[in-house]
Amino acid sequence: MSVSQQRILKTAIPGPLSAELQARKLAAVATGVGTTLPVYVTAAGGGIVVDVDGNQLIDFGSGIAVTSVGNAAPRVVARVQEQVADFTHTCFMVTPYEGYVAVAEKLNELTPGTHEKRTALFNSGAEAVENAIKIARVATGRSAVVAFDHAYHGRTNLTMSLTAKNMPYKQGFGPFAGEVYRTPMAYPYRWPTGPEHCAEEAFELFVSQVHAQVGEQNTAAVIIEPIQGEGGFIVPPEGFLPRLADWCAQHGIVFIADEIQSGFCRTGDWFACDHEGVVPDLVTTAKGIAGGLPLAGVTGRAEIMDAVHAGGLGGTYGGNPVACAAALGSIETMQAEDLCGAARRIESVMRPRLQLLAEKFEAIGDVRGRGAMLAVELVQPGSKTPDPALTAAVASACHRQGLIALTAGTFGNVLRFLPPLVIGDELLSEGLDILDAVFAAES
Structure with a gap:
């Protein structure tokens, strides 16, 4: 270098x-x-x-x-230079191009689970989270979303509602989006009865609060960072995430893993969910996906992703061809090295x-x-x-x-x-x- x-x-x-x-x-x-x-x-x-x-x-x-x-990274630079020389933008929703499709194929392959998947590309992590919530609401016909203490999901109005920390992210920017509920995070270091009780008690508290305060039948999605980022790199205890995913499946609730900070090899696996074999319904990605160029994605079960009507997802710059080229170079680097x-x-x-x-x-x-x-x-x-x-x-x-x-x-x-x-x-x-x-x- x-x-x-x-x-x-x-x-x-x-x-x-x-x-x-x-x-x-x-x-x-x-x-x-x-x-x-x-x-x-x-x-x-x-x-x-x-x-x-x-x-x-x-x-x-x-x-x-x-x-x-x-x-x-050389592979990223080479692919970006080649793409910039060809064209910088057409808008995938108007006249599409192969790069977007190739990135979607890679995300469908690499994210947890062997089920049939679909992907939509966006510009930022916050956009990915917003669209994951939109998709979950359409797919379930429900409106409530449950997030966790210490969560960070972005700075747009809906994602600020999901984010737990007030200063500097939320201070003065309200009112926030409705139908967002928060439950305690499984935080071993600060769990009142000690880390050895955290997994069991945190899950039981989550279940009881959602049942009493939201109602399973009203809940479209539960969203969690498998390792919380801005909240302080909080790692939930072994067993908590699998139980959460299983509970969501039992109640027809979309389980969303926000892998925006933890994804793309950062935790020693392609995605932090892989550590315990957790298979989310939807996965949001950004940050490490494209070597520094703005790109984000929502990847998930085909039947959930395809529930949204044509034209309901997208954006002018979403899946920009230069960013897609960078993502392909970045993923190639991760695999080769x-x-x-x-x-x-x-x-x-x-x-x-x-x-x-x-x-x-x-x-x-x-x-x-x-x-x-x-x-x-x-x-x-x-x-x-x-x-x-x-x-x-x-x-x-x-x-x-x-x-x-x-x-x-x-x-x-x-x-x-x-x-x-x-x-x-x-x-x-x-x-x-x-x-x-x-x-x-x-x-």
């Missing part, structure tokens, strides 16, 4: 040229569009991001799980180091995740009281040392790690060394 795989700090982070661009951003871009780390990028690849000041930062964020195959295996390798390097950190620093209350989707939850020592201030301080100190680290969690107290699946072990270890030193300084 053209970007050397080494951390280089030539200036303070951010440097003077980035500071100039940030001043221009503040004058030109709406304040509501925030920036986690205002370094302005000129190149990226592997596990490195290069800024305008010549600094090279280790990437533990992947653009929030988007650039899993790298920021300029065994990026599921790469995610498991990353976990084998990172998890032991994060566990050692937890043993050294009492502020780390929990280490969790799967594959290259890992996190630590920070609390005040001797308690489970969230410590968002320390979390922000650690992330900021990592940034100054040239490590891109992201925060998450309903309480703002989770550090999440999403390195590109093509990152090397040396950069992984160096990034973890930085994290260790930062905790020593900040705790």
Whole structure:
């Protein structure tokens, strides 16, 4: 790859040229569009991001799980260049093209289950979720949708209704969509009676609340992230997801797996549902699907997907030919380079180091995740009281040392790690060394 795989700090982070661009951003871009780390990028690849000041930062964020195959994967670049030279757009709903069909075929093949499937393509994860809900409502003739505490499903009006966290996603944007209900998430670290009881009790609570407050006969869909993303990389205990899927099937309810952050090799499987053999009715995808180009999908059982009348699904840019070309290159890269295996390798390097950190620093209350989707939850020592201030301080100190680290969690107290699946072990270890030193300084 053209970007050397080494951390280089030539200036303070951010440097003077980035500071100039940030001043221009503040004058030109709406304040509501925030920036986690205002370094302005000129190149990226592997596990490195290069800024305008010549600094090279280790990437533990992947653009929030988007650039899993790298920021300029050769197969993605080649397919995109070829497609751009042919045509950039026609609108699939007007004059279609093979790329859209080829991506749909790949999603039908790769998503969980061997049943007959159909796919529709969109622009973003939020669009995919909105359309999954539309499909479920038409297919069932019901209106209610059940989501979970700590969920994140997007920033549009309906998906804000599904999203649990108020600030910054929902504050001031109401009223929200109706017929959305929320139940407790199976959150082992914070389950009141302990993690060993979480799976059973969380499922029983879910069933009782839906029965009493919604009614199974009124419920069109249950939507869940198999590993919650923005909510703090919460991994439900073994057995919870299969029981949820089985219960939905018993009651004719569409089970929707939001795999937008967890899909495409991120967790060591093609999809996080694969870990327990869970087969959703509908799967929503985006982020890692296309190497950084905007694309999303809803894939599911043919009889459910085909319940919607012709013209009921779509969008001007949905399944754009350039994005579809990128997706085909991205999927080809994942298959050729065994990026599921790469995610498991990353976990084998990172998890032991994060566990050692937890043993050294009492502020780390929990280490969790799967594959290259890992996190630590920070609390005040001797308690489970969230410590968002320390979390922000650690992330900021990592940034100054040239490590891109992201925060998450309903309480703002989770550090999440999403390195590109093509990152090397040396950069992984160096990034973890930085994290260790930062905790020593900040705790």
